[in-house]
Amino acid sequence: MKPYVLGIDIGGTNTVFGLVDTRGAVIASSSIKTAKHAKFEDYIDELYTEASRLISVNDAEDKVHGIGVGAPNANYFTGMIEDGVNLPWPTPIPLAQMISEKFGIPCAVTNDANAAAIGEMTYGAARGLKDFIMITLGTGVGSGIVINGQVVYGHDGFAGELGHVIVKRHNGRLCGCGRTGCLETYCSATGVARTAREFLEIRTEPSLLRKIDIEAITSKDVYDAAMNGDQIAKEIFEYTGTILGEAMADMTVFSSPEAFILFGGLAKSGDLLLKPLVNAMDKNMLSIFKGKPKVLLSELKEADAAVLGASALGWEAK
């Protein structure tokens, strides 16, 4: 087997790629701007040029076993980016095919949350776990579900959209998906900012958050305020963690995971998020599962996580 894989993480702003060895060390990495090219072909050309340079300066020509790509709405079965997503090109895009033809190397693709789950299973907090659920808490809420050691792709390759379970059936928040009440409208970084705006508008107590333009408040602002003892900010985390914990208790009756693994900026909020989350999960857990699922934090270094996750998929590309 060739000793390296190339991992590519396609985000709305940047595309990060790295050369990874069998032990999960990122030998070298680089990036290009995703949105620079109006034509997908031109984007692939630049990606090929830059990634080839990376491979070449690291003496890795003919040593790359496969390419793994994580991208929004990328489908493992079809190799396509299938639906309208935050990318500058018309969909569907035959992503796996174009990359493998361009590089002459087998390529496998999946969505970013599944890539993170594979990375965590191969190199991170989920090593040795056969049943776990990865929850990515970023701009949205994503998930990668692993059952019996295998990523759950479902019948059509799109399974594992747990950010879109409905947590408020009535009067829920409007979601980017067009429906209302989705988990991600409450428990993403954006959701935390929305909660902050709601709480500040409804309530009258003083808060450190009132110093910030209400439309510009971020989850980081809420975190900083809470760490400085701000009561409203702490309650925002309490609210967020409770909703996530309730949802995770419901997820448990589906696949009975050994652990949930939290990933992304919000996951680093420590006990502010984890305490209400674990409380709510425990309080809402069906008795046979009580105390069973662990709540773990991702162990992948943030700068490398996306590339590592994608690269792990490169080992199974064919």
Added chain:
Amino acid sequence: MKPYVLGIDIGGTNTVFGLVDTRGAVIASSSIKTAKHAKFEDYIDELYTEASRLISVNDAEDKVHGIGVGAPNANYFTGMIEDGVNLPWPTPIPLAQMISEKFGIPCAVTNDANAAAIGEMTYGAARGLKDFIMITLGTGVGSGIVINGQVVYGHDGFAGELGHVIVKRHNGRLCGCGRTGCLETYCSATGVARTAREFLEIRTEPSLLRKIDIEAITSKDVYDAAMNGDQIAKEIFEYTGTILGEAMADMTVFSSPEAFILFGGLAKSGDLLLKPLVNAMDKNMLSIFKGKPKVLLSELKEADAAVLGASALGWEAK
């Protein structure tokens, strides 16, 4: 391979068992009363005596490959009935071990809903499907989840308790599990009867159901009234189907099944249940899954279904 399996379905009232061939024909079946024996050992003795007689009169001695058992809370991994269930013996019960020792034949056990899913996959509506969710609508709501051709047992063997997802987070109905708002408090046969009582108490219109003692109303009464044009009875089915459809849309984002298969008495309510169910599912479906999951009815003959489902597990007993 020996040509028969023995399927055993242990219910709270009756234990039904049957000799099944490789094509899913029930060669012969019989039953004993589950609750007759205070001691589990005595129950197993009678089961052994009666099942051996069945095997013997059908010239099947030494021709039984394995025994499959469906029983409440039976765990595929441990072979035990693990938790307090509606059975007359103290738990845990080492079910698989005691049966295989008594009969001298390998035995595998699982809960009744998983057995139904395996039966449906082997002999019924799920033949050829690799990703589906079986929903059993009986006294409670059970589920058997199949992903990539395998029953989902989860980390501890208890996965697939979809009757206990929370569908009403606030002011939900009290469930036998000790929590409130579980799916099965609304969408089981018992749930339909509870809805009938609620509707009749809150509302004042005339209804055929008012002729029945309100505490004695069954889902069958509601069905009969609805088929006779009763408006309240029709709305009870509308209410039930809507909640189930909403829940099924949420289940879809987890595992993206090709189909849901409905099983049990309520599943036979036809369009009364299916129409609002499919409407609600479609209305609440995340767009990438819209129109994808089919809603199918079980194809197993009711009298044979439980035994067939359990027996299918007998082929993998070892």
